[in-house]
Amino acid sequence: MTSPPDSSTEPAEPNEQERRVLRSEPLFMRWVLAESVTMTGTAMTFVVLPVLVFDLTGSAGLTGLVFASRLIPYLLFGLIAGPIADRSSRRRLIIGGNIVEGCLIATIPIAALLDALTVAHVFVVALLGATAYVFSDAAVFGAVPSLVHRDRLAAANGLLSTLGASADIAGPIIAGILIATIGAANALWLDAGSFLIAAAVQSRIRSDFRRTGTATAPSTIRRQLGTAFGFIRQQRTVFTLIAVGFGNSIAIGIVFGLLVPWSVEIQGYDTDDARLGIVYAAVGVGSMIAGLVFSRLFRPERIPILTPASLALSTVASVLLLVSMPTVAALPVGVFSIGIMVTITTGITYRQLATPDTLTSTVNTIGRMIAAGGQPLGAAIGAAIATTTTITTAYVAATCTMALTATLAFVLLRSQHTALPEAAAGV
Helix, strand or coil, X not given: CCCCCCCCCCCCCHHHHHHHHHHHCHHHHHHHHXXXXXXXXXXXXXXXXXXXXXXHHCCHHHHHHHHHCCCHHHHHHHHHHHHHHHHCCHHHHHHHHHHHHHHHHHHHHHHHHCCCCCHHHHHHHHHHHHHHHHHHHHHHHHHHHHHCCHHHHHHHHHHHHHHHHHHHHHHHHHHHHHHHHHCHHHHHHHHHHHHHHHHHHHCCXXXXXXXXXXXXXXXXXXXXXXXXXXXXXXXXXXXXXXXXXXXXXXXXXXXXXXXXXXXXXXXXXXXXXXXXXXXXXXXXXXXXXXXXXXXXXXXXXXXXXXXXXXXXXXXXXXXXXXXXXXXXXXXXXXXXXXXXXXXXXXXXXXXXXXXXXHHXXXXXXXXXXHHHHHHHHHHHHHHHHHHHCCHHHHHHHHHHHHHHHHHHHHXXXXXXXXXXXXXXXCC
């Protein structure tokens, strides 16, 4: 594992940062290989599982519920997953999580082969797999900063964001082809294999996924959580970025939760219109662009401008959603995606840089839980507004939420000192 650079070293220029991440971080690049495989497989599963549930039940409600199954375990176990990842072996949590998810998913095509697949089986796999993901994801938050130099973390997170967006585009396409040729259940063999391949690659990374000079974590999970919440309260920028992340997530929930009705009722698309697919592809394209430019934009001292600006960009895109023409409807969706992803990745990167290794997983999992709570809340708010009034009114609410969040970020961050001191080794 490479050791952190001297704090007096000037940050590399953005282009050089990216080249050095690709050229000089062999441990991280092995990590990227494993992550790209699992990201693509997971993106496939998000398409295949709803298809399976709908085939088995014909119920739109149950089909929608399978999407929520990924969120429930995070809300149930997120608060303990972070401390466990900070206090135990992140390596084992990550590799073990991939093995568990791979084996769970493999049970679906096996059951289908035996003509014994039920909707209950699918939901159990979705819930247990998501639970394993909660703990491995918490470990990932702490692992990534240990695999790259501090001054390359923004480039590393940008690369991971780009890969995630690429997977979100490629995964559904691959899933569609496999569903059409070998069936939905058999398509999951590929996803199960992706997790097991990733575990094999990660097992060859000779790292404990901890930064050098790490101090001892607090003695109990309760103290770990107390220390983490105390850290968030004391670190004003960390607290502010989590708070505005919640507002960002509410707006995301409203916009994306109503994207199909907006496309059909406002833009006039049919449900089988190819342009509807283009609208969804624009979400992934926007995320990919955000990942590609992130390392050029991010510096801790720029956060008082960067975060309000990215939120303002999403606000402008929300306005354009209200007035866009059907021929260019995908454009504001893509711009909205760029803004929200820059906001999200800025929050994650700053938390990773500012937080001691013994708290990194805990603090970032708390941040993820707050964001995870914002999106379904936003979707519920949007659905209620659209049902009682109109979709346009719901999108106006999303625009106002994003504008208020951007204003709050500008007011709070402009008085905060966001440049980072030398990395803390402990608390």
